[in-house]
Amino acid sequence: MNNVQIESVMLPFGQKIVHDYINEYSKTAELYPYHPYEQESYERRLRWLSEHPHANRAALADGLLAWNTSVGNTHERVRENIEALRQPDTYAVVTGQQAGVLTGPLYTIHKAITALRMAEEQQKRLGVRVVPIFWIAGEDHDYEEANHVYVQTKGGDVEKQRLNHEAAGRTSVTHLVIPQDALHEYIDAFFAEQIETEFTGDLKAHLHTFAKESATLTDFFARTLVWLFGEAGLILIDSAAPFVRVLEQDGFAQVIRRNEELNEAVAVQGQKLTTLGYHRQVETERSSAQFFLYRNGERSGVERLVDGTFRTRDGAVYTEEELLTLLAHDPESFSANVVTRPLMQEWLLPVLAFVGGPGEVAYWGLYARMFAVFGLAMPPVVPRLSFSLLEGAVQKNMRKFDLSTHDVLTKLTEKRDAYLAAQDTLHLDEKFAEVKQQMKELYMPLIEEASGIEQGLRVLGEKNLDKILEQVDFYAKRSQSAFVKKHESSLRQFDRIRTALFPMDKPQERVYNIFGYLNKYGVEWFREFRSYPYDVTSEHLAVRVE
Structure with a gap:
């Protein structure tokens, strides 16, 4: 690369479980079936996937093609990657993030880069087709996490810039309509704090175009990611898309029928975590049904009662059969939570590996036993690449x-x-x-x-x-x-x-947004940054930018 120089640095990990998983894997082998940095892990995972073929590849590819087309992700490499998923010997490296304004913090970009690199790397090593997929967690309802970015102002201060739109209730981000005026105002406010450069006008023009084409924050997020990563072949999937719910019907049916077993598995794994000296990243009650129902436009949590019935947060009660009937007729009423989302990914996609941040790596330590309950195997969990951008x-x-x-x-x-x-x-x-x-x-x-x-x-x-x-x-x-x-x-x-x-006092990648750097260094710099042949390792990467 002409404009980017890379230096690797070993940095400590804040969470003990992540440190041990990466540096002393034997301590965590009961929690994570695969070592993330040993090639044998991916060879073993590939054998398991080949012995457990996915049945809905054609429907998956059709849905992905239609949804990606709807957000402008029509790049040739994307279409080729989606078509490849129709074949039984194509697999996926999956990463994801909740939709955020202007793509949110830098680590969202770093996740996508890691998935691209890992797919390329494993395709060469395994001799099979491996495609990168970005899972947009559009069913999440944490709007306060998604509606802002931080910028370094012209005066040198760090300022939170929030989208001027209030969300009522617990509406999923995909279902939350954002007035286009609010998006346009946000774009202008963001660049008002940036130094005017030769790249500013073009960036604003692109973002304003995406805003005009977007009804929701998920739309805006997806179109922006397409612009940044589509030509590299990154497939997008919205977890709240209707075709996804249809393909997840069997998975939700199993979660409903075997709900008590699911929670028992998570509880036992949680006890094991504690016994091994680790903190439980996800606190969950045995009474939680581990999914949501959409009721009156809001995403309502569900609990399992002692009599075997299920009750939503707003007080509605369902029998198991009533839930299964609702699932058969209206699958879009259902939504996964932090526990069942990994299961849904596994049922839906041929996951060779999952790429996550440190927090995600930690909470996946709860899941191996849960996967086994449903006859599944937890995939290798790979810490995303971490970067610091060192400007001139x-x-x-x-x-x-x-x-x-x-x-x-x-x-x-x-x-x-x-x-x-x-x-x-x-x-x-x-x-x-x-x-x-x-x-x-x-x-x-x-x-x-x-x-x-x-x-x-x-x-x-x-x-x-x-x-x-x-x-x-x-x-x-x-x-x-x-x-x-x-x-x-x-x-x-x-x-x-x-x-x-x-x-x-937080790492750069958890605060700043990529558009501050795009404004200074341009899209060509970003393409080089995105395309550099990084090794997927645990080392922190310091990128010198001029």
């Missing part, structure tokens, strides 16, 4: 302070403090401490002698000494403040590095 200004400041990539990603505060300490050639802190100690040593004998004259002079002398030392501390603080002010320009440069890489 950041690189310049790194060179100025002789900071390595490892330094800025793991110990920036320590390096900042060390730099400041190195500038203190007068060693003021030590000198003020010495002066205070000398004052004590000179004054205390005098207090002792004076107290021999009158005992009350001891208390007065000690108070007097405290006041003197307070004045020394005051002067020391003023001197330290002046010292810091003298070097505030350099300290601001350290702060700019932090704001670029750890906005709001």
Whole structure:
């Protein structure tokens, strides 16, 4: 790549289960059937898939073709990949994310890149067709998570920009109609905080076109992803699409009939997690039915009662047979939750591997026993690639302070403090401490002698000494403040590095949005970034961008 240079850095993982899964797999082997970075895992998974063929490939391909066409994903490679799914020897690397405005945080982009790379990698290694699929979790109703992005403003602050539209109730994002005016206003507000570049006009024009063609946030999200990844062959699927519900009917029927077994499996696996010393990422009650029903336009949770009936959050009660009848006549009334979504993916798609973020990797540790209940096998769960984008200004400041990539990603505060300490050639802190100690040593004998004259002079002398030392501390603080002010320009440069890489004290990829970078560096840069032949490993990738 001409414009992108890559450096690998090992970073710690925040969750113990993810660290052990990646670095000490044997500790987690009871939870995850496959090691994510051993090729034998994918060879074994391929054998299992070939022995358990998917029955609905033709209907799946028809549905995918129609839905992708509806959101403009008509690129030749996409059509070829969808058509390939009709064949029994084509498999998929699946990733996904809830639909978010302007594609949400950077990690959404990183998931798609990982799925593309992994599909390419495994197709070569296994000698079978492997296609990348992005699962849009359109049935989710967490609108507050999807309706905003954070931007670094022209003034250098980090600001939350929220879509000016309120959602009533628990409506799935796919079913939530967004006024086009709100989308257009949002696009303009986003770019109002960006520096005008040669790329700004084109980006805004594309996004405004997508807004005109979109009735929902899922539409807008999908069309934007198509523009960024369609030519690379990324297939999109909306979990709330009607054809998906039809193909999931048998899966929901099994979940209804074997609901108690499902929950028992999850509970037992949860106990195993705890026994092994891990935190349960997903807390779920044994009474949860692990699916939702759409009632009066809202997504309502369902619980299983002790008498075997099912009750929705709004109080409606169904027998098992009534639910099965509703499923047969109106499959779109049903919606998976965080527990049953992996099952639905498995029933629907020939999943060679699932790509997820650290949180997803952690909660998949609950599922292996659940898969087995239904005669399925949990796929390899692969941590998505993680990136930090090091822009030119950041690189310049790194060179100025002789900071390595490892330094800025793991110990920036320590390096900042060390730099400041190195500038203190007068060693003021030590000198003020010495002066205070000398004052004590000179004054205390005098207090002792004076107290021999009158005992009350001891208390007065000690108070007097405290006041003197307070004045020394005051002067020391003023001197330290002046010292810091003298070097505030350099300290601001350290702060700019932090704001670029750890906005709001979080990793860059969890906060910023890809369009801030597209505005500065253009779509051609992004194509190179997207297409680089990354190895799918656990190493963090620092990308130098000019």
